[in-house]
Amino acid sequence: MDARLRRVNKEIADCKNDKSSNIDIDLVDNSPFHLIGSFDGPEGTPYEGGHFEVDIVIPDSYPFQPVKMKFITKIYHPNVSSASGAICLDILKDAWSPVLTLKSTLISLQSLLCSPEPRDPQDAEVAKHYMTSKSSFEETARYWTEIYAGGPGKAGKGKASGPRDEIAMAGLDSAHVQQFQSLGFEKSKVIDVLRRMNYRGANVANINDDRVVEEMLKP
Amino acid sequence: MSSADEYSDDDAGYYDEDDDEMLVDDDGSASEMELDPMNDFHEGSSRRKIYEIDYESLSQADVERQMKSEVEYITSIFGVTVDVASLLLRHFDWNKEKLIEKYMDNATTVSVAAGITPPEKAPKRPAASGGRLHSSSELSRESLIGPRRSSRRVASAATKSSKSKLLERATPPRQDEPFVCPICFDDTQTEFMSLVCDHKYCKGCWGAYIESKVKTEAESWISCMAEDCDVVATDTFVQQVLGEDKGTWGRFQELLVRHYVSHRPELKYCPYPSCTYTVSCSISRASLATQVPIVTCGNGATHKFCFGCNVDSDHRPVICPVAKMWLQKCHDDSETANWIKSNTKECSKCQSTIEKNGGCNHMTCKKCKYEFCWVCMGPWSEHGTSWYNCNRYDEKASKDARDAQSRSRASLERYLHYYNRWANHEQSKKLSVELYAKTEKKMEEMQITSELSWIEVQFMKKAVDEVIKCRTTLMWTYAMAYYLEFGNEKELFEDNQRDLERAVEDLSELIESPLDPEVIKTLRQKVTDRTVYVTKRNEIVLEDTARGFLEGRWTWNSPVAGLD
Ligand SMILES: [Zn+2]
Ligand SMILES: [Zn+2]
Ligand SMILES: [Zn+2]
Ligand SMILES: [Zn+2]
Ligand SMILES: [Zn+2]
Ligand SMILES: [Zn+2]
Numbered sequence: 001m002d003a004r005l006r007r008v009n010k011e012i013a014d015c016k017n018d019k020s021s022n023i024d025i026d027l028v029d030n031s032p033f034h035l036i037g038s039f040d041g042p043e044g045t046p047y048e049g050g051h052f053e054v055d056i057v058i059p060d061s062y063p064f065q066p067v068k069m070k071f072i073t074k075i076y077h078p079n080v081s082s083a084s085g086a087i088c089l090d091i092l093k094d095a096w097s098p099v100l101t102l103k104s105t106l107i108s109l110q111s112l113l114c115s116p117e118p119r120d121p122q123d124a125e126v127a128k129h130y131m132t133s134k135s136s137f138e139e140t141a142r143y144w145t146e147i148y149a150g151g152p153g154k155a156g157k158g159k160a161s162g163p164r165d166e167i168a169m170a171g172l173d174s175a176h177v178q179q180f181q182s183l184g185f186e187k188s189k190v191i192d193v194l195r196r197m198n199y200r201g202a203n204v205a206n207i208n209d210d211r212v213v214e215e216m217l218k219p
Numbered sequence: 220m221s222s223a224d225e226y227s228d229d230d231a232g233y234y235d236e237d238d239d240e241m242l243v244d245d246d247g248s249a250s251e252m253e254l255d256p257m258n259d260f261h262e263g264s265s266r267r268k269i270y271e272i273d274y275e276s277l278s279q280a281d282v283e284r285q286m287k288s289e290v291e292y293i294t295s296i297f298g299v300t301v302d303v304a305s306l307l308l309r310h311f312d313w314n315k316e317k318l319i320e321k322y323m324d325n326a327t328t329v330s331v332a333a334g335i336t337p338p339e340k341a342p343k344r345p346a347a348s349g350g351r352l353h354s355s356s357e358l359s360r361e362s363l364i365g366p367r368r369s370s371r372r373v374a375s376a377a378t379k380s381s382k383s384k385l386l387e388r389a390t391p392p393r394q395d396e397p398f399v400c401p402i403c404f405d406d407t408q409t410e411f412m413s414l415v416c417d418h419k420y421c422k423g424c425w426g427a428y429i430e431s432k433v434k435t436e437a438e439s440w441i442s443c444m445a446e447d448c449d450v451v452a453t454d455t456f457v458q459q460v461l462g463e464d465k466g467t468w469g470r471f472q473e474l475l476v477r478h479y480v481s482h483r484p485e486l487k488y489c490p491y492p493s494c495t496y497t498v499s500c501s502i503s504r505a506s507l508a509t510q511v512p513i514v515t516c517g518n519g520a521t522h523k524f525c526f527g528c529n530v531d532s533d534h535r536p537v538i539c540p541v542a543k544m545w546l547q548k549c550h551d552d553s554e555t556a557n558w559i560k561s562n563t564k565e566c567s568k569c570q571s572t573i574e575k576n577g578g579c580n581h582m583t584c585k586k587c588k589y590e591f592c593w594v595c596m597g598p599w600s601e602h603g604t605s606w607y608n609c610n611r612y613d614e615k616a617s618k619d620a621r622d623a624q625s626r627s628r629a630s631l632e633r634y635l636h637y638y639n640r641w642a643n644h645e646q647s648k649k650l651s652v653e654l655y656a657k658t659e660k661k662m663e664e665m666q667i668t669s670e671l672s673w674i675e676v677q678f679m680k681k682a683v684d685e686v687i688k689c690r691t692t693l694m695w696t697y698a699m700a701y702y703l704e705f706g707n708e709k710e711l712f713e714d715n716q717r718d719l720e721r722a723v724e725d726l727s728e729l730i731e732s733p734l735d736p737e738v739i740k741t742l743r744q745k746v747t748d749r750t751v752y753v754t755k756r757n758e759i760v761l762e763d764t765a766r767g768f769l770e771g772r773w774t775w776n777s778p779v780a781g782l783d
Contacts, residue, residue, distance in 0.1 A: 003403045003423065010404050063402060064424075064431040097446035098402050098420075098428060 004062055008032045008102075015103050023106045025056070033058040036072065037106045041149065046141035047075070047113045050149025054109065055085070056102060066096035067105060076137075076144040076171075078118040078127035087112075088122035125195065129171050133201030140171030170195040176204070185216050268758075270535055270765035272510060274500035274526065276517030282476045282486070282497050289315065297322060302453035306333050309440065309475075312482040334442060334451025337416040400424055402444065412460065414452060418445035425460040430467045439474035489516040490524050490531050500526045508782050509768040511535045533691050536764030537699040540781040545698035549638065567596050575650075579727045580643070594643050602724070610697075610717045612636040614705050637701040644694040647727075651687045654731070658683050661734055668736035671743070678743055682730050682750045689723045689757045696760060704774040708767070715763055719756040726753050 009032060015025045028034045035056040041047025052075060057068040069092060071085035079088045091100060091108055121127030130137040145151035147164060167174045170191050176199055180190045193199075193215045197207055267273065277285075292315070293304035310333035311318040322329050330336045399406050400421035408421035420428075424444070429452065432438045441452040452460075454475075461468045473495055480486045480497050489496045496516035506512075512526035513533050524531050528539040530546075537545070566573050568589040573582060580593040581602070590599040595609050602609060612633055662676040696716045703709040726749045735742070767773050 003405060003427070006405060007403055061427070061431040061435060064428045065435060097448075098424065098444045099446050 004058070004060070005032065007063060008058055011102050014101075018103070021103060021107065023103050023110075025102055025106075033062075035102070037069070037102065039106055039110050041145060041151070042110055042114045045114055046138045047077075047145050047149070047151075049151040050145035052113075052149055054106065063098040063100070066092050066100075067102060068092075069105065069109070074144060074148040075113075076126060076141040077113065078116045078121045078123060078130050079112060080126075081123050082126055083123075086122055088117075088120060125198070128198045129200060132198055132203045136171055136200055140168065143168045166191055171200060173200070180212065180216070183213065189216055268762065269769075270511065270761040272500065272502060272512045272514070272526075274498055274512070274514045276515070277486075277497040277499055278517065279473065279476055279495045279497075282480060283472070286476070286479050289313065293318070297326075302455050303330075303335055305454055306335050306451055309478065310334070313479055314482070331449075334440075334449050335415075337448065337450050412456075414443050414450045414456060416443055416445065416448050416450040418443050418448055418450075420444055422460060426462075426464065429457055429460055429471075430464065433467050433471050433474065437474060439471055439478060487514075487524075487526055489518065489522050490529075491516070491518075491522045494518050494522055496522070498526060502526060507539045509538070510765075511538055533688075534695050534698075535692060536761050537695045538768060540779045541702055541775070542695065542698060543781075544779060545701065548634070549641075552634065552638070564593070564596070567591065575646075579731045580647070580724055581728050594640055602721075608717075610640065610700075610720050611713050612700075634701070637697045641694050641697040644690040644697075648687055648690045648694070651683065651690075654683055655680075658730065664734055665739055668734075669739040671739065675743075678747050678750070679730060682726060682746050685750050685753050685757075686723055686727050686730070689719060689753055692757055692760055693720055693723065696764075699764070699773075702775045702777060702779070704776045706774075708772050708774070712764070712767075712773075715756075715760045719753070719760050722749065722753045722756045725749060 012025055012027075012032060012035070015021075015023060022040060024038045026036050026038075028036055035058070037054040037056050039052060039054075041050040041052060051073070053072040055070050055072050059065050059068060070087055071080055074082065074085070076082060080086070087109065089108065089112055091097075091105060116127075116130060118127040118130045126137075129140065142151065143165070147169070166188070167177050172191060172194050176194060177187065177190050180194070181187055193212060197212060197215065199207055199212065289308060290301055290304045293299070293308060294301055296319070297304070297307075299307070307318055307322065307329070308315070310329075311321070318329075327336075331338050397406070398411065398419070400408050400411070400419075400423075402420050402424040405421065405423070408423060410422040411419045412422055412425055413419040428444055429441055432441045441457065442448065443450045443452075457471055458468060461471070476495070476497070477488055480488045485499055485501045487498050487500070489498065494516060496518045498514045498516055500512055500514060502510060502512045507527045510527075511534065513523060513535055514526050516522040516524075523533050525534055525539065525542075528534075528543055530539075530542060534542045564573055564575075565571070566584040566587065566589055569584060569587040571584060571586045573584055575582070575593060581590065581599050582593050583590050591597060592599055592602050592609055597609070614633075658679050662673075662679050665671055665676045665679075666673060693716070696712075696719075700709065700713060700716065703712060726746070729742075729746055729749060764773075
């Protein structure tokens with residue numbers, strides 16, 4: 001039997017038999033080389049209560065070259081692209097070792113959710129948000145968990161049951177957004193510019209309002 | 220296009236009007252011998268021309284011999300094995316002096332850093348300090364394949380719950396079970412190997428791992444497969460693992476040579492694809508202000524490149540810093556100048572579209588028969604005479620410019636003049652692939668229609684080779700002229716440039732003209748003569764420019780980075 005196939009089959013079987021780790025690996029189609037891994041957001045983090053899915057592609061030279069993983073579930077985290085789900089983690093690159101497994105790699109991803117590394121970011125805007133105001137960042141990450149990963153959130157209070165709150169999605173203050181909207185700019189434009197400029201927390205004092213307006217006037 | 224015959228009447232005047240540097244034989248004919256392509260390829264310095272430099276081409280085996288003697292030197296002074304010496308040198312990027320200094324200072328630290336010994340095996344430390352599993356009987360599948368503390372991030376960050384889970388899962392070793400490779404789980408494997416760290420894996424996995432490192436990552440620094448283990452595979456280990464896989468072993472050796480060469484200032488690896496030759500040349504940085512170190516690797520006469528910069532072709536006569544400046548300028552202004560590169564233009568008389576498909580610049584409109592120059596779009600009639608001025612830019616316009624707007628327009632026009640001619644020669648060179656095919660066909664035709672043998676029709680191919688070579692020179696003369704300060708020296712430079720350009724265009728036209736079986740013998744003589752003439756004109760440009768650099772005759776109209 002093909003060595004790669006034997007190894008992957010064993011890994012999938014081991015993972016199925018191991019109930020304690022709470023890591024799941026499922027086949028996407030009939031190929032064992034394209035999988036979906038999933039795990040729960042760690043307790044005590046903004047991802048708690050969410051369930052996260054990861055796309056797994058086993059390259060031809062596995063396990064001698066690293067497995068390819070990216071988040072399917074949208075997640076607000078400095079080391080994960082908020083747009084594509086691409087992950088910045090050393091063991092998925094040059095720190096990979098053939099003794100690492102799909103399960104151990106997924107556990108590493110889970111641990112990454114506990115301790116972001118904003119100094120080595122995948123998503124620079126999210127990383128800036130994290131560095132500026134951790135509490136505001138966590139609020140946004142929690143909101144994303146609620147919207148995309150089935151987290152508990154404030155749904156009970158009726159807030160998220162309506163349309164998605166774009167301001168909360170961008171981690172902004174609704175008072176700030178309204179302030180610029182009142183100058184006649186469109187809401188989506190205001191959100192986009194303020195998000196890019198990291199108009200949050202203590203950083204607000206560093207940004208001249210004229211610069212914000214200038215930015216909004218750009219086509 | 221004109222036929223070959225049109226040229227016979229102006230031949231005399233054409234050659235005679237030239238200066239005292241006339242190098243063609245008195246009777247105007249040249250022997251085939253002078254066209255020997257090896258004529259311009261010299262190994263020894265005795266026949267070295269002023270625009271050539273001293274260098275040596277080395278095969279992979281030659282470089283390996285050099286590496287071997289470095290390794291032997293280290294083995295002799297430290298009393299270590301060849302494998303260890305090799306790892307030490309590679310770790311220090313072949314800097315012997317630094318290696319010796321650091322090794323004398325603290326051999327243990329150096330050995331760990333160089334992947335020779337694992338930290339816990341290094342002497343002067345308690346034997347049981349490491350947390351690693353040592354003997355094979357202790358190895359358990361679960362403990363190796365299970366989740367492990369990994370990487371800086373996870374190691375520092377694992378939450379309480381996941382960390383404790385990891386520890387729980389490490390089941391005690393089972394002594395009596397047969398060893399199974401923890402990577403492939405193939406229980407039919409019988410041959411296991413490990414580096415000094417004792418991390419055992421089957422030979423098949425080692426082979427697949429090394430192959431993937433070498434072939435996919437082009438990496439020769441191959442660390443142990445165990446996580447966070449920095450012990451590195453020695454050459455002997457790699458060779459043992461690869462066994463019959465000669466392809467990967469060969470590539471591994473090539474990577475070692477490349478690594479060595481990249482850390483030697485006097486060596487440069489041939490940039491041509493899949494070539495494994497190296498050139499050795501001891502030109503100093505400072506000499507790059509006056510010399511252009513164009514070299515050819517011993518693998519083939521077409522593997523020509525510059526030792527001083529990253530240009531993968533001959534950029535004589537212009538020196539590296541100026542060539543670099545010009546290429547940067549062309550890159551920055553590529554959009555402005557893009558239209559020039561198009562292969563079609565409009566006839567300035569009747570506006571019908573004309574396509575260029577050869578290297579020759581003498582164009583004839585199919586519709587109105589207007590003969591013009593592809594480069595300046597001016598009438599061709601002026602180009603055949605001593606009034607030929609196509610190469611020169613009239614600096615008057617930029618001098619007369621008073622306001623900023625006309626100044627900037629004049630500066631763009633000036634740039635476009637030089638760029639246009641540069642790009643045109645480059646394009647003509649590219650069209651030469653086509654020309655080669657056409658010439659080949661023509662040569663076959665000649666053999667059929669005349670009594671000339673295959674050897675005797677080679678003059679056509681030699682002519683094409685020469686045209687391509689000279690167009691390369693011409694290209695770079697425009698880069699040079701763009702930066703040359705206006706004055707007498709530039710005038711003289713442009714005289715030489717003009718003479719070479721005219722000679723090249725004439726020869727180019729001659730070899731692209733339709734073949735008339737009646738006059739093949741005459742054509743042969745004519746092509747041969749003009750090829751010799753073109754070679755000499757090229758020589759004059761290269762020699763005079765090189766001499767000018769040595770004499771400090773050239774002054775630039777803008778500061779050149781890298782020159783004092
Ligand atoms: Zn194996
Ligand atoms: Zn090891
Ligand atoms: Zn070569
Ligand atoms: Zn150069
Ligand atoms: Zn016309
Ligand atoms: Zn012209």
